[in-house]
Amino acid sequence: MVSYLFRRLVVAFCVCIAVSMLSFGLMFMAGDPSIAIAGQGGSAADAEAVRAAYGFDRPFLVQYLDWIGSALLGDFGQSIYFHIPVTEIIGNRLPVTLQLGALSFGLALVLAVPLGIAAALKPNGLVDRLALVLAVTGQAVPSFWLGLMAIVVFGVWYGLVPISGADTWRGYILPVVVLTYSALPAMMRITRSGMIDVLAADYIRTAYAKGLPLRIVVLRHALRNAVLPLVSLAAVQLGILLSGSIVIESVFALNGLGRLAWESLLRADLPVVQAIILILSLVYVVLTTASDLLNAMLDPRIRGAR
């Protein structure tokens, strides 16, 4: 298990470095950041001043090494747009995204697993059909549309919840519900299909034959094997939610990481973009590594796999 963990961590580190290098390069290919920073009224002289001030005139590799060296020590530099340390801005915006992501993920998981199990127990039954409707609509309806409709109905018509911002916990209600609705279908369907496969296995038949009650068979015997694919999928879903749903954050005016990334990209605020990309790639790497490890714990056969 330790060598498995070590191997996964080495790969994870290499992925982060590769992502950071690639993203650093892509930013420069997207147009001269000096001109973007100098702004639409900026003259060529203003752009030159920016180029010198921020060291964009140095060779690409020097800039990259300089940045990654500081980043590894936890210093992501100053935001070009906000003139304050990047860590401070990200520190301000990250909690919003974390809360939004964690709440939506938790709610989706809590709903998806029982619903998936219930659907699997009686395929084509009423619960299964209802779950299918939920899954299809959840996947087919764009979340921005759902978000705006929720705003109009619950915010404008009935005035039950705040429309935008996260000044109070009530501001999270609509975005969490909308995000949950989008994240739910995939997790529910994979639970359902995993459960259907497992319930057809010989050892489940044996368990029933021994006279074990349904609850014990399903929760103790079947679920452990049925959730293996769910663990991997859930890691990716959580990654998506934690990387910040740009659309949902924009619709509900939540100032999270997703929006910060998007806005920073548009205004060529390189230090912020780079830091976010590095952090998000780390999040994905940690989550996928954690899901692999969890799967390895749940299924001993995975540990031996090379």
Added chain:
Amino acid sequence: MSKTSRLLLSSAAALLLASASPALADKASNTLNVAFSAEPEPLDTYKIAGREGLILARHVYDGLLYKDLESGTFKPALAESWEQTGPLTMEFTLRKGVKFHNGADFTADDVVATLGAVSDPAYGTRYAISVDWIGKVEKLDSHKVRITMAKPFAGAIEMLADALPIYPQAEFAATGSEGMARNPVGTGPYRLVEQEPGVRYVLERFADHYAGSPKSGATIDRIVVRTIPEMNTQYAELMSGALDWIWRIPPDQAAQLESRVQVVSAPIIRISFVNFALQDGTPLADKRVRQAILHAVNRQAIVDAFAGGASEVLKAACNPVQFGCAQDVTTYEYAPEKAKALLAEAGLADGFTLPMVFAAMPRPVAEAVAADLAKVGITLQLDELQYAAGVGKWREGQVPAFFSNWGSYGIGDVVFTLSNFFGGGADDLLKDPELTEWLTLADTSTDPAVRQEAYAKALKKIADEALWMPMYGFNVNYGLSNDLSFTPHPDEFARFWQASWK
């Protein structure tokens, strides 16, 4: 989100909103709730370019002078009087009894410290043009300063009129630019009492704002500014009464909102244009081809269809509200047959292909230009780029036609427009010596008549030679709660100190 889905969504949201009943705005608590789509930059005015941050900064800080846009005259602000004492020197007598938000007294030291620091290239003022004319700032006595110009610059007074705010010397010396961004302290009608950078700002009326200020008379106690990037969410908030003021509403949406809230459209200084590069041997090198393009594009129809509101087709290469923007120039009416004839005369009866980069302009407008040009045989190859990439290519001479816009820093004088494109700088690929000479004279003279005449000559030549295709002046649509009185200005600086409840 694709543009089509955005459009569908907007229409659906607007339909639903139309049946919603508007709630009362926050008149009761005398708080003005404002939303911007873009995150304001930190409030060190000298380091920022975005209009949102600059609007907030103008509430917090004051300049030496103030421009009254209604009369076009300069009014005393922190300086109660001023005089041109020599070709390159100006003296300012400062107002006494002015307090900063932190209680400090305003004196000549503040002016010397602020203008001295920001004009030093090491400070990194965002737009060099705004401060590079300042040579030396001297204190003559506690309330008198002399500014010696580093070079003649006709826009100096314009700049001193609220565009160059004065910071409190002690605080500025101790904390510098970052300090002013984190804890802005000015003499303006509002003080910043709370800020979450880019997200939320709370301004409170400054009770000790000096008497006689051109910005005095504020009646609203608090202004809460939030960033709400999604316009549909802003509409919903405006409808539900949680917002009182939004802006930059697209024309089609403005029309839909009109039945529920106040919508005001106002012209602004920002203009759109197509700039031509006249490389030898290319079709655009021929004046008749450029003239044909100007005749071929139905600019009035484009304005009617896409800009709407208070927008108007431009005659000259500037906004008519700007000083020096002569209107007596050659104009090109929509005449496709004339365009065809000119192309035939130039030996291009079969048409040609013209690549055009557009940046910071709506795609439908660029496509409308392409459709008009196609009717006379010119195939426009459209290439949409981010502004930085587009202007970068233009400066490198890789782009024969560049369609974009220019805001002149919101200043009503062509000194901030023409020289950028025809004064010999990096954006001027033509480098016509005659134009450069006229513009240099106009930009540096202190005699308005001389300036006006020189600008007129330049504008006439630009129009005669069809060096530019002036498109149209922009407008801004504001959405206001039904309780709010607000007057927009063409410089795109919202003046909330003039706003009031009905």
